[in-house]
Amino acid sequence: MHNLGLQDWKIFRNYSKSEQRLHSCLLLNCQKAKTYILLGQIELDALHYSSALSFADKAIQVSHDETDKLNSFLLRAQIIYGESLGMIGKGLMPDKENLLQASKALKYILARQPGRSAPAELLLGISLLRKNGPDAYDAWKSYYFITSDSNINRALLPSYVTFHSILPGWRGRDLSNSERYNLVMALGGSQFYDYAELLAGYRIFGKYSILDSPGIKQILQFEKYIKAVEKVDNTFYPKIAAGVKNYDSAYEMAIEIPSRKLWITLDRRNSISNYTEDDFFSQIETKFGAEGYMGTTVGYFSLLLGLKVHDELKEINQYGLKAYFRYISISRLISRDFTSWYGATNVGGWGTDSCIYQVRDAYLQDPFTRLSWVTDSTAYKQITNQIVELRKRDLIICRQDMYAEPSFLALYIKLNASKQLFDSLQKAGLSSNPLYLAFISETMRLNVESTVFAHEGRHAIDQLYFKAQFDSMSQDERELRAKYSEIIFSSKPKLALTGSILGGDLDSSTIHGKANLRLRKIIVNWMQLHNKEIGEIDNSMPLLMQLDVLTDQQLRDICLSADPLPAKLQAMQLPIRH
Numbered sequence: 001m002h003n004l005g006l007q008d009w010k011i012f013r014n015y016s017k018s019e020q021r022l023h024s025c026l027l028l029n030c031q032k033a034k035t036y037i038l039l040g041q042i043e044l045d046a047l048h049y050s051s052a053l054s055f056a057d058k059a060i061q062v063s064h065d066e067t068d069k070l071n072s073f074l075l076r077a078q079i080i081y082g083e084s085l086g087m088i089g090k091g092l093m094p095d096k097e098n099l100l101q102a103s104k105a106l107k108y109i110l111a112r113q114p115g116r117s118a119p120a121e122l123l124l125g126i127s128l129l130r131k132n133g134p135d136a137y138d139a140w141k142s143y144y145f146i147t148s149d150s151n152i153n154r155a156l157l158p159s160y161v162t163f164h165s166i167l168p169g170w171r172g173r174d175l176s177n178s179e180r181y182n183l184v185m186a187l188g189g190s191q192f193y194d195y196a197e198l199l200a201g202y203r204i205f206g207k208y209s210i211l212d213s214p215g216i217k218q219i220l221q222f223e224k225y226i227k228a229v230e231k232v233d234n235t236f237y238p239k240i241a242a243g244v245k246n247y248d249s250a251y252e253m254a255i256e257i258p259s260r261k262l263w264i265t266l267d268r269r270n271s272i273s274n275y276t277e278d279d280f281f282s283q284i285e286t287k288f289g290a291e292g293y294m295g296t297t298v299g300y301f302s303l304l305l306g307l308k309v310h311d312e313l314k315e316i317n318q319y320g321l322k323a324y325f326r327y328i329s330i331s332r333l334i335s336r337d338f339t340s341w342y343g344a345t346n347v348g349g350w351g352t353d354s355c356i357y358q359v360r361d362a363y364l365q366d367p368f369t370r371l372s373w374v375t376d377s378t379a380y381k382q383i384t385n386q387i388v389e390l391r392k393r394d395l396i397i398c399r400q401d402m403y404a405e406p407s408f409l410a411l412y413i414k415l416n417a418s419k420q421l422f423d424s425l426q427k428a429g430l431s432s433n434p435l436y437l438a439f440i441s442e443t444m445r446l447n448v449e450s451t452v453f454a455h456e457g458r459h460a461i462d463q464l465y466f467k468a469q470f471d472s473m474s475q476d477e478r479e480l481r482a483k484y485s486e487i488i489f490s491s492k493p494k495l496a497l498t499g500s501i502l503g504g505d506l507d508s509s510t511i512h513g514k515a516n517l518r519l520r521k522i523i524v525n526w527m528q529l530h531n532k533e534i535g536e537i538d539n540s541m542p543l544l545m546q547l548d549v550l551t552d553q554q555l556r557d558i559c560l561s562a563d564p565l566p567a568k569l570q571a572m573q574l575p576i577r578h
Helices: 002-010 015-027 032-045 049-062 066-089 096-112 117-129 133-143 157-169 177-189 193-201 214-241 248-266 277-288 338-342 365-375 377-400 409-427 432-465 467-472 475-488 493-500 511-529 543-549 552-562 564-571
Strands: 290-297 300-318 321-335 349-351 355-359
Touching (some): 002 015, 002 032, 015 032, 032 049, 032 066, 049 066, 066 096, 096 117, 096 133, 117 133, 177 193, 177 214, 193 214, 214 277, 214 300, 214 321, 248 277, 248 300, 290 321, 300 355, 349 432, 355 432, 365 432, 377 409, 377 543, 409 432, 409 543, 432 467, 475 493, 475 511, 511 543, 511 552
Parallel strands (some): 321 355
Antiparallel strands (some): 290 300, 300 321, 349 355
């Protein structure tokens, strides 16, 4: 009923039907906090701030675990910020006490979940409204996981220098014109175009207008483009989810309208007649750090476009094949691909023969979920109970189909890995906020290591060294080879299984689903042939449900024996390293 209520709101935009279903959920007296949170989000979407706050407060009151409590606090702060923007738009001053309470709630969240993007981003906005530079500075650094002044990546360094010089000394006063201009440019330069527009456009931050500056005008034009793209997605994506077909041309034409409007402002040589999609993407990459593409992603045509937050040269080395590639991380997505919006997948990146692109947002939720497992007894109990129940169901399914994906397995592997990591960090002497931040950072590093550097790196190496063969092979074969590399070149091969291989429950007719099924068959067949080499194997149980008893080296050996690239290199009499 909860999912149907979410669908009624998100896809069919039927507020009354959605709220009717969700109120029915409340009568069942379970998951009440999550239901109140969703009701609050719906009311916030409808700009009904008073009723939205009422639902947020009810969610706080009935929260039984830390995650629900933190999400309830976050919702309350989101409502206060939304209402404050509405008041400013009408020429009114926002309620200072409400903003203070929202700020305290967000700091409470970040003390327990350092670096979590939604509260960090919101604290930045609320701190701007409060004219509290030190809090804004801390929020900005938290959003980008900046813990050391000596280690700022080149994409963020110019903005960091500006913030470092201005924000610590800004408390409660109007900004000078130069301060305001520099902060607006730094917010735009670090991809907070919405906050740049806020700071540039409202007199509460300074007496004089700075809107005539060419640099400011360009930032505002780009923010207008971002909002227009969001409007197109909000129009098309629910219709696609509801079953609309053959929408590609209409969607592309709708996206092109704001693109052309922005295009003619980017360069005096640009005109309506010389617009091309490729040239447009090239220019917004140069001017705004926007990276992405229009095309098919996981079977659906859509726009995937985000803003560059990390850019560095990385070395990739697989089987002794070495190359240097640009590693670009994009975040603050202007447009998610359709399946990520829908929730069916969470696209993590893509690669070419010269670049690896990571979608940072795809990697942010899982570390905080896993942190809750090891810090919140209620969350730990919930996940262990879920694993037990899924295991019972899997036993039936996997006995009927030996190659079926056990749904409990990814959660089980992640939980064990999380406990081991948390224990090791505690033994190293870490506690409280530094412990949580170290846990999140290492969890993200391991995930990126396998799903970005190993997976996308394999695509890049295949295209660079074996382009003709890569172009001719099927898409699921490409993905299967990249999944081999995820395991072989990960420092935690068993955990790497939970990246793009286990846990997605993908339909075997999809590209990744086909590749995952092929890999499951390879693993099961190996386990059958090497049964006596596996410790603690129970032959009365489906083999795939016991995948966790394999050692990391056995998993590597399975993939090494199946991957055609080592044999190809050997035939070419090239040295093989892994």
